[in-house]
Amino acid sequence: MDYIVHVAVLASIFATLAISLDLVIGRTGLLSVAHAAFYGLGAYSTALFSVRLGLPIYAGVLAGLLLAALVSLVVSLPSLRLRDDYFAIATFGFQLIIYNTFNNWTSLTNGALGVFGIPQPTVFGRVFSSRLDFLGVSLATVALAYWIVQRLSSGPHGRVLSAIRESELLALALGKNTLRFKLVVFAVSAALASVAGATYAVYTSYIDPSSFTVMESILVISMVIIGGPGSSRGVILGAVTLVVLPEILRTIGLPSAVSANLRQIIYGSLLVGMMMFRPRGLLGRYSFGR
Amino acid sequence: MSALRCENLVKVFGGVEALSGVTLSFPASGIVAIIGPNGAGKTTLLNVVTGFARPDAGSCWLGQSAITGLPPYAIARAGIARTFQDLRLVGALTALENILLAFPRQAGERLFNALTGLGIWRAERENLARASKIIEQVGLGGLGETAAGELSYGQQKLLTIGGCLATDARVLFFDEPVAGVHPEMISQIVDILDKLRDSGRLVIFIEHDIDTVRRVADWVVVMDHGRVVTVGPPTEILAQPEIMELYVV
Numbered sequence: 001m002d003y004i005v006h007v008a009v010l011a012s013i014f015a016t017l018a019i020s021l022d023l024v025i026g027r028t029g030l031l032s033v034a035h036a037a038f039y040g041l042g043a044y045s046t047a048l049f050s051v052r053l054g055l056p057i058y059a060g061v062l063a064g065l066l067l068a069a070l071v072s073l074v075v076s077l078p079s080l081r082l083r084d085d086y087f088a089i090a091t092f093g094f095q096l097i098i099y100n101t102f103n104n105w106t107s108l109t110n111g112a113l114g115v116f117g118i119p120q121p122t123v124f125g126r127v128f129s130s131r132l133d134f135l136g137v138s139l140a141t142v143a144l145a146y147w148i149v150q151r152l153s154s155g156p157h158g159r160v161l162s163a164i165r166e167s168e169l170l171a172l173a174l175g176k177n178t179l180r181f182k183l184v185v186f187a188v189s190a191a192l193a194s195v196a197g198a199t200y201a202v203y204t205s206y207i208d209p210s211s212f213t214v215m216e217s218i219l220v221i222s223m224v225i226i227g228g229p230g231s232s233r234g235v236i237l238g239a240v241t242l243v244v245l246p247e248i249l250r251t252i253g254l255p256s257a258v259s260a261n262l263r264q265i266i267y268g269s270l271l272v273g274m275m276m277f278r279p280r281g282l283l284g285r286y287s288f289g290r
Numbered sequence: 291m292s293a294l295r296c297e298n299l300v301k302v303f304g305g306v307e308a309l310s311g312v313t314l315s316f317p318a319s320g321i322v323a324i325i326g327p328n329g330a331g332k333t334t335l336l337n338v339v340t341g342f343a344r345p346d347a348g349s350c351w352l353g354q355s356a357i358t359g360l361p362p363y364a365i366a367r368a369g370i371a372r373t374f375q376d377l378r379l380v381g382a383l384t385a386l387e388n389i390l391l392a393f394p395r396q397a398g399e400r401l402f403n404a405l406t407g408l409g410i411w412r413a414e415r416e417n418l419a420r421a422s423k424i425i426e427q428v429g430l431g432g433l434g435e436t437a438a439g440e441l442s443y444g445q446q447k448l449l450t451i452g453g454c455l456a457t458d459a460r461v462l463f464f465d466e467p468v469a470g471v472h473p474e475m476i477s478q479i480v481d482i483l484d485k486l487r488d489s490g491r492l493v494i495f496i497e498h499d500i501d502t503v504r505r506v507a508d509w510v511v512v513m514d515h516g517r518v519v520t521v522g523p524p525t526e527i528l529a530q531p532e533i534m535e536l537y538v539v
Binding site: 148151152155156157158159160162163166167169170171172173174175176177178181184188285286 | 340341342361362363364366367371372373374378379380381382383387390391392394396397398399400401403404405407410414453457
């Protein structure tokens, strides 16, 4: 039971990441390869504020959220003024910079050894320590991300995002400041990813840079593409599929080295298969790259 | 008084002058057709006026305000709406939603309002009523809930005109509004343009279909090789055989 709850917590954390990335990829049509960087900023802020400064967990969560949103503007403001391709390249570069910062700024992050002993959060005097507690927290972050993305993707705001995705020129011709919309959406997405990172940090009580590599970003992109861009329910399904799949592989008794490689092959095959036979993903509304 | 003025506009693409010192002054209202062969600079002029291309020299004025160098969205907000030759719509949204998208200054487009819902619901109700009227006005009654991507080509053209109307712009720039459209629908579009004349707006349209120009335009601008060749009423301009032979394709 404990193991199932553990997998459910991980699936929820990745579902939050996938929903928030879908706001950028599926709803707005921008490709970001930096989601793991924002995830890491949330995780490291939470860890360092509590372990190094002795501040409450919530201060670290809030700092991570603000830092991610602020840093997202630094990345997106210059690149989004150019073409969307530059944005994808800029986010890739940013992802590499953040990972290397986590890995090499040892005086702050403890480098590859990571940060230990991240305390568990206390809510109304009750310490969250069991996996079931964390499942509640991680499901709450999924609900929060889902609600925010639904709000921003519907009504007048959502219509502008649809226009940016399908024809940015049309949105501009109708008087919409598309740059402002893209900056806001990217900042909100980054902030939500940082909350997922904070949840991960307090859940595992240990973080190291290996959880925030470009491969993690690609994994979350895969969840969005497989689940279906533009559908929060779809990307949740994508996240659950890609979190549960390796666990199933583990149960069939393959050596861990083989199953790790097999996992990458399966991800790749799934992506190719989806692009060929179901470009809208499992439950998606739009084809990726439209 | 002139609603829109262009002075000495120059635009060069890779050594080719698409606009070579275009100076034009448009009336405050009425319908102006811009004609000329392919490559005359008609669409480049439209792109420069609406901010989608930066002129290498010259300036544009909307009333007393200089609009040269402003981003397209700022020019649209200042009062110039446009359509595109290659139809641009949000195919996944319904026809009504495409009209709703075009309304200016919507509170629900701001992050705070989008998240809290403040000031949205009432405005949406009012906008929906206005959008339904525009849908009727452009002859798409009964198709409001149809996805824009599923409309016929002619219906999509009507929808793009409807989108321009929703912007409340006083200058409407249409790029080939009847090109590729069924003759019956051409009459429908001409009727809409006629009604726009009565609304006191300035309508400028680029067109190759001379019958449409003759039927609807109050004024004709002939362009070639990035220059304005002649300007005048259609009865005068379209009666010149050299214009018909040389510039109209």
